[in-house]
Amino acid sequence: MTKRDAIALRAEDNVATALRDFAAGEVATVGVDQSTVAVTLAEAIAFGHKFALRDIARGDDVLKYGEVIGRATADIAKGSHAHVQNIESLRGRGDLVRPA
Amino acid sequence: MREFQGYRRPDGQVGTRNYVGVLSTVVCVNEVAEDIARQVEGAVSFIHHQGCGRTLPDIVRVRDVLTGLGSNPNLSAVLLVSLGCESMAVDEIAAGIRATGKRVEVVCVQESGGAARTKAEGTLIVQDMVAEASRQKTVRCGLADIVLGLKCGASDTTQGLSANPAIGVASDLVVAGGGTSILGEVTEFIGAEHIVARHAATKEVGERILAMVERMEERAKAVGCDMRGGQPSGGNIKGGLTTIEEKSLGAIAKGGTAPIQAAYEYGERPQVKGLVVMDSPGREPEILTGLAAAGCNVIAFATGRGAPQGFPFVPVVKLTGNPKTWVGMHDHMDMSVTGVIEGTESLPQAGERLLQFILEVASGARTRAEITGYTRAMDIYVTGPVI
Numbered sequence: 001m002t003k004r005d006a007i008a009l010r011a012e013d014n015v016a017t018a019l020r021d022f023a024a025g026e027v028a029t030v031g032v033d034q035s036t037v038a039v040t041l042a043e044a045i046a047f048g049h050k051f052a053l054r055d056i057a058r059g060d061d062v063l064k065y066g067e068v069i070g071r072a073t074a075d076i077a078k079g080s081h082a083h084v085q086n087i088e089s090l091r092g093r094g095d096l097v098r099p100a
Numbered sequence: 101m102r103e104f105q106g107y108r109r110p111d112g113q114v115g116t117r118n119y120v121g122v123l124s125t126v127v128c129v130n131e132v133a134e135d136i137a138r139q140v141e142g143a144v145s146f147i148h149h150q151g152c153g154r155t156l157p158d159i160v161r162v163r164d165v166l167t168g169l170g171s172n173p174n175l176s177a178v179l180l181v182s183l184g185c186e187s188m189a190v191d192e193i194a195a196g197i198r199a200t201g202k203r204v205e206v207v208c209v210q211e212s213g214g215a216a217r218t219k220a221e222g223t224l225i226v227q228d229m230v231a232e233a234s235r236q237k238t239v240r241c242g243l244a245d246i247v248l249g250l251k252c253g254a255s256d257t258t259q260g261l262s263a264n265p266a267i268g269v270a271s272d273l274v275v276a277g278g279g280t281s282i283l284g285e286v287t288e289f290i291g292a293e294h295i296v297a298r299h300a301a302t303k304e305v306g307e308r309i310l311a312m313v314e315r316m317e318e319r320a321k322a323v324g325c326d327m328r329g330g331q332p333s334g335g336n337i338k339g340g341l342t343t344i345e346e347k348s349l350g351a352i353a354k355g356g357t358a359p360i361q362a363a364y365e366y367g368e369r370p371q372v373k374g375l376v377v378m379d380s381p382g383r384e385p386e387i388l389t390g391l392a393a394a395g396c397n398v399i400a401f402a403t404g405r406g407a408p409q410g411f412p413f414v415p416v417v418k419l420t421g422n423p424k425t426w427v428g429m430h431d432h433m434d435m436s437v438t439g440v441i442e443g444t445e446s447l448p449q450a451g452e453r454l455l456q457f458i459l460e461v462a463s464g465a466r467t468r469a470e471i472t473g474y475t476r477a478m479d480i481y482v483t484g485p486v487i
Contacts, residue, residue, distance in 0.1 A: 004443070007261065017257050017340065019441055047424070048257040048340035048404070062342075065260070067292070069346035082342070084328070089343035091290045092320045092327030 004031030006039070008053060010066035015050040015082045017064075022046075042079040050082040062087050102277055102455070104462035105238035106245060106397070110201025113173035114245035116397045116462040118236060119144045119413045120229040121175035122222070123166060125193065126151025126186035132215050133181040136222040142230040144412040148389070148480045152186040158482040159187045165367040165480050168393030170197035170204065174413045176233035177203040179226050181218070184210030203229060238463075243277025244373070246462065249391030249399035249414070250283045250354040253384055255332070256339025256404030260350020262421025262440035262450070263402030268356035269451020270400060270458060275358040275374050282370065282394055283355040284380035284387050287320070287331055289313045291345025292352045296377070301359040305377075308363040312379045319483070331382065339405050351382075354402065366481050367393035384409045385479035388416065398462050400454065408432040409477035410469025415461045418468060419454060434461075434468050 006028040008016040016030045022045040029036050030053065037053070045051050050064070056076040061068045070087040080086075107115035122145040124133035130147035137145035146169055150162040170178040170193065178197050182190045190206055197204045205225050212218040250271060252264055271281040286309075289296050293313040300306030320327045332341045341347045358375040367390045370376045380390040388411040391399055399416045401407065406429030410416040419435040420426050426436040435457055439445030445453075461467055469475050 009261075017261065046340065048422070050257070050340060050342065064346055065349045067295075067345070067349050069291070069349065070343040083340070084337055084342055087342045089291075089326070089328055089345060091344050092317055092331060094321035094324045095326045097321055097324065 004029050006030040008032045013063045016053050018045045040079050052076045052078050052082050054078050102243050104459045106241040108239050109173045114241050115173035117174040118176050121178045125182045125188045128183045129181050135219050139223045140226045143226045150480045151188050155484040158484045165393045166193050167196035168367045171200045177229040180206045182208045184208045243279045246274050246279035247396045248274050248281045249396035252402040254403045254405040254407035255336050258404040258421040259402050262437045263419050264353040266437045266450040267354040267400045270454040272356035273455045280373050281375045282378050284378045285382040286312050286316045286379050287382045288348045288351035292348035299360050301361050366390045369395045384477045386481035389478050408474050410475040412475050415467045416469050432468050
């Protein structure tokens with residue numbers, strides 16, 4: 001197995017976690033199960049932050065651990081930073097509660 | 101060797117420490133409790149911001165939590181410091197703690213005639229208690245005597261990959277050995293509650309867990325804004341965590357794979373062995389206090405960004421999977437599991453190493469929080485208004 005510097009927990013995940021700091025244009029070797037895939041990063045990704053493993057459309061579920069961690073609020077191109085600027089939580093959203 | 105040297109108490113619980121506890125019954129006498137404990141080597145104080153000016157459910161909560169704290173086996177004897185006019189039924193707290201077989205005394209500032217006299221009176225009592233406690237010998241104990249609290253904080257994305265699942269492995273080993281593990285932080289079940297509920301031993305326990313999560317989420321939503329910023333916190337977000345769902349999916353890994361035998365209210369003492377859930381928020385002072393009140397004799401705390409907090413009388417073992425934190429926050433970290441992320445150590449290996457470390461701490465090895473004296477993260481979780 002090629003040495004990984006990013007990881008996706010499940011094959012169905014559409015985001016991966018960076019295991020080192022990356023500069024824009026670098027290629028991340030993403031460990032998924034026993035194999036690896038190479039993803040060219042569109043922008044700098046800090047250690048511990050996530051990037052899209054494939055193109056994610058606005059409104060799509062964002063998957064990590066094979067589970068839904070939120071919804072894309074904008075299109076997230078493969079290799080782009082996936083974080084609070086383009087993912088919203090679906091839970092604890094008192095701002096979405098309509099007054100009775 | 102899955103053994104440790106502990107202090108067997110009259111009720112059968114085992115202490116990993118042998119302190120005399122000086123417990124304030126109300127916010128108004130925190131200074132007195134602290135001063136007494138400060139004057140006696142071997143004594144520790146517990147202070148908080150409750151005890152009066154609350155509605156009945158919170159008064160009952162605080163009474164029960166103080167009783168639970170005093171009953172914690174890491175305390176050999178307890179001095180309760182009362183003001184005299186607080187809402188607390190101090191006699192009931194004293195009686196509840198005495199039921200564990202330990203010595204309990206009460207000093208009262210309004211009865212003694214001011215703080216100075218109360219401190220003198222209390223100090224003399226606590227000196228005697230420490231003299232008595234210091235004669236107690238440790239005995240050989242096993243995993244069945246461990247009550248392990250599970251906690252994570254100052255989280256980042258390394259935790260769900262390394263430190264939290266390593267705690268899960270250690271927790272599974274404790275449970276397999278006949279011990280108890282307590283998983284709290286119900287806020288951090290939000291988005292992962294379906295997985296937690298799936299681990300429930302019975303349908304009723306699963307439903308109770310789901311109801312606790314719903315209650316916690318409704319409380320957060322009632323404020324009328326997005327929970328993000330508070331959960332996950334600004335620091336969590338800086339560490340790469342994007343949503344509460346993501347944080348929760350990492351956080352629940354601390355519970356391992358054992359079935360959840362029961363779900364308890366905040367600070368309630370488990371009546372069963374094995375893995376249990378306790379209702380509590382994720383914030384450090386309240387969860388650490390809740391775990392101590394529930395009888396935890398040691399706490400495992402995963403922290404990616406580096407949380408420094410410990411608790412006055414329960415050792416808190418800190419582990420991190422973030423190599424920058426292991427170096428940068430070294431004086432607060434007990435164990436590194438960065439190898440799990442780097443691919444040089446397996447999770448079962450890291451979990452076994454953590455269990456051995458926990459047993460050493462249970463025998464008296466000092467945690468970084470104890471060494472640095474960073475042990476004052478405490479407060480009681482209440483949900484009603486101040487009145």
